[in-house]
Amino acid sequence: MGDLVCSAQFNYLIDLPWLLQQYPPEKRKCPLLVVHGDQKDANIRKAAAPYPNVTLFKARLEIMFGTHHSKMMLLAYREGLRVVIHTANLIPKDWDQKTQGVWVSPLFPAKSSVTPSKSETVVNGGKETGFKQDLLEYLKAYGGRGLEEWKQRISDHDLSAARVRLIASVPGAHTGGEMNKWGHLKLRKVLSTCSSLPCGATPSDWPVIGQFSSVGSLGPAPSQWLTSEWLTSLSSSSSSSASSSKKPRTLTTQHKMPPLKLIFPSVENVRTSLEGYMAGGSIPYAANTAAKQPYLRDFLHQWRAEETGRTRAAPHVKTYMRVSPDQREAAWILITSCNLSKAAWGALEKKGSQLKIRSYEIGVLFLPSDQETSAGHTSFSVATMHPHGPGAGSSSVPGMGMRLVTPFDLPLTPYTREDQPWVWNARHMKPDSKGNVWTPP
Numbered sequence: 474m475g476d477l478v479c480s481a482q483f484n485y486l487i488d489l490p491w492l493l494q495q496y497p498p499e500k501r502k503c504p505l506l507v508v509h510g511d512q513k514d515a516n517i518r519k520a521a522a523p524y525p526n527v528t529l530f531k532a533r534l535e536i537m538f539g540t541h542h543s544k545m546m547l548l549a550y551r552e553g554l555r556v557v558i559h560t561a562n563l564i565p566k567d568w569d570q571k572t573q574g575v576w577v578s579p580l581f582p583a584k585s586s587v588t589p590s591k592s593e594t595v596v597n598g599g600k601e602t603g604f605k606q607d608l609l610e611y612l613k614a615y616g617g618r619g620l621e622e623w624k625q626r627i628s629d630h631d632l633s634a635a636r637v638r639l640i641a642s643v644p645g646a647h648t649g650g651e652m653n654k655w656g657h658l659k660l661r662k663v664l665s666t667c668s669s670l671p672c673g674a675t676p677s678d679w680p681v682i683g684q685f686s687s688v689g690s691l692g693p694a695p696s697q698w699l700t701s702e703w704l705t706s707l708s709s710s711s712s713s714s715a716s717s718s719k720k721p722r723t724l725t726t727q728h729k730m731p732p733l734k735l736i737f738p739s740v741e742n743v744r745t746s747l748e749g750y751m752a753g754g755s756i757p758y759a760a761n762t763a764a765k766q767p768y769l770r771d772f773l774h775q776w777r778a779e780e781t782g783r784t785r786a787a788p789h790v791k792t793y794m795r796v797s798p799d800q801r802e803a804a805w806i807l808i809t810s811c812n813l814s815k816a817a818w819g820a821l822e823k824k825g826s827q828l829k830i831r832s833y834e835i836g837v838l839f840l841p842s843d844q845e846t847s848a849g850h851t852s853f854s855v856a857t858m859h860p861h862g863p864g865a866g867s868s869s870v871p872g873m874g875m876r877l878v879t880p881f882d883l884p885l886t887p888y889t890r891e892d893q894p895w896v897w898n899a900r901h902m903k904p905d906s907k908g909n910v911w912t913p914p
């Protein structure tokens with residue numbers, strides 16, 4: 474992967490001695506910047522004291538209930554720069570028996586003096602994804618001076634080989650031009666300009682899938698946020714705004730919502746997982762929150778990953794995607810730190826004039842048109858459950874573009890009549906895979 478010179482780790486839960494142990498021994502004294510959100514930072518400062526090479530940066534969290542959820546590594550090698558955006562906390566159990574998501578960037582070369590100053594070398598058909606500019610904008614949003622060195626280092630490298638788009642959140646009441654830079658409005662903006670469904674597809678027939686490991690308070694009815702503001706963003710596409718349908722579009726044509734399918738572990742999924750009920754310690758859905766939104770259960774599907782052999786590896790990855798009616802194609806897929814919450818994605822306030830975001834989040838969006846192997850395609854073929862399906866075996870299927878293996882099985886498995894969503898602060902008395910019961914305080 475390269476000869477490491479220095480690195481930065483952005484995360485939420487951080488076990489510093491454990492983190493340093495994960496670096497190769499000869500790299501444990503390289504400069505390391507740790508970006509965290511622990512406002513009462515006595516613990517992490519005490520943990521960092523024995524390591525003179527570790528610098529701490531406390532992210533500002535001035536809005537109640539916000540957290541620094543973003544999980545990112547910036548790795549500076551002698552040979553270039555690498556960015557890693559992922560979903561795992563920097564604690565041992567997140568890297569042991571769970572299902573996580575990670576995007577590892579190509580090795581970005583330093584901009585040599587011969588690189589044309591005005592624009593960077595364009596690769597893969599020259600389609601820029603704006604990744605570098607968006608990453609710098611995200612780092613700028615932290616404020617302070619502690620990230621200057623890393624902003625400069627990123628500026629000095631050519632990131633044009635990044636074939637993903639950055640979808641991030643920063644805390645604030647974002648208005649005007651700032652609104653579309655963050656959270657679900659950034660995703661809406663990108664999808665409505667850069668993502669189109671295959672010709673002839675009916676947008677309202679293409680479901681949105683959301684998969685996550687925690688849920689916030691979403692309001693007393695789905696129409697308050699989930700199936701209105703939030704689903705409007707995730708079901709955006711250039712074809713839904715353009716008049717692609719055969720029927721003449723009347724002025725009153727509303728953006729008809731597609732089906733919404735959510736994946737969140739049932740109690741049974743947690744009970745039978747490799748970790749047993751302990752997995753539920755990282756699936757912090759509160760019983761009192763769940764009780765306020767019983768409607769959510771109607772959208773829920775089980776965590777199931779037989780295709781990858783990870784059904785029992787409890788999910789900590791967060792995945793959002795748009796699929797075809799037969800769930801064999803995907804128009805896009807997003808891997809992110811965002812759980813299903815207004816704090817992470819943002820909620821419109823003041824008659825839609827501001828987007829209130831409470832947390833830092835970061836994720837990467839994969840669009841078929843941004844990938845070399847599927848440029849010109851409007852969908853990814855999804856690895857199917859049926860090994861002889863069109864997506865099986867080949868790296869790309871004629872007419873379908875790049876093959877995508879999703880973290881979970883498609884088609885989805887609904888909750889059974891007996892299934893309940895996992896809640897972490899209620900008793901669960903049926904013995905789990907380790908013979909234990911769950912009796913939180």
Ligand SMILES: O=C(O)c1c[nH]c2c(-c3ccccc3)cccc2c1=O
Nearest residue numbers: 485560562686687754755756757812
């Ligand atoms: O998505 C993530 O990274 C996670 C987010 N919150 C977690 C919590 C928690 C829940 C409520 C209040 C404070 C902390 C507890 C255990 C694991 C996580 C976690 O893994």
